[in-house]
Amino acid sequence: MSEYVFESLEKTLETYIPDAELKEIKRILYGKELRKIILPQTALDAALERDFDLQGYAFDAAPEQLRGPRVVRVGLIQNKIILPTDAPVLDQITALHKRVGEIVEVAAICGVNIVCLQEAWTMPFAFCTRERVPWTEFAESAEDGFTTHFCQELAKKYNMVVVSPILERDEIHGGTLWNTAVVVSNTGTVLGKSRKNHIPRVGDFNESTYYMEGNTGHRVFQTQFGKIAVNICYGRHHPLNWLMYSMHGAEIIFNPSATVGALSEPMWSIEARNAAIANHCFTCAINRVGMEYFKNEFTSGDGKKAHHDFGHFYGSSYVAAPDGSRSPGLSRIKDGLLVAELDLNLNQQIADKWNFKMTGRYDLYAEELTKAVQHAFRPNIVKE
């Protein structure tokens, strides 16, 4: 008997809900209806042939008198690992380069200006195991590694900014490991890097064994296509983390992730979307797909039997806009490329309408937070 596979929420809604009700359900669950982008036939054919989900949506803004539209196309890529996790390290990396390279090629055909890959995209998400070997061998220099060189070639070839989240080895600081997103400019130069600020200690996400909380703050990268930031995976549960990227001027915040259904799927559609609303910016949530098996069993001190895998990485990558609208998610089970055309003018238009930045009491929060982190802090609770 074949196993029941739940491919996506959208597909199920479209299959079972009558049209009139579906329109209302989508309005409530997804916000305003997005214009579908007509993607080139060559791209659609290539996606079919290469077996990945390809979808395209536009987030339009109202015309303005003094500014022209500021349109940028982003591409979100989600993918499975290719080889078994016990294949030679370089073979695993090379196979992923090849697969992602062929998806990026389609992104280029679709006119994508900025592409973002999933968290630690060159490797299996092996941080559940707590083993050092061979996983630490996947670490590379952010500035000069094999993978960064590969992304530089893609960036130059396609005139595309490439956000490449990797396991970084920092040779300048004793070979320290970090969970880092490298931002490669469309010119092919490394614009810089942004390290994961929040390290999970939940479920099988035993990442604190490998790297510490990042030390690059809330860096924003001024690209030719807009100001971007990268809030890596677990950082999406921290509203102040999103806020700080936005405070530094991010217009688009990418959230490359690796997370599994049993742990976080009900939170997935809310967190990045809420961040887009709260911070008057676009957010792009990207998750890996599929199952990854590890030879040695592991446990995570939660009473569960020793096991060989994290569970299912559910993909479902999506884009959310400051007006609360969002794209449908990519497949839960297949590799995919989501192309989204964003008119960045929407950020200011929504800021002028809702005024969250203006009405936020940042001075009050700053003052109270400064006190709250002091040892002598006492909560402001009135008791009878």
Ligand SMILES: NC(=O)NCCC(=O)O
């Ligand atoms: N990669 C990572 O930080 N995962 C933690 C689990 C989650 O945030 O859903």
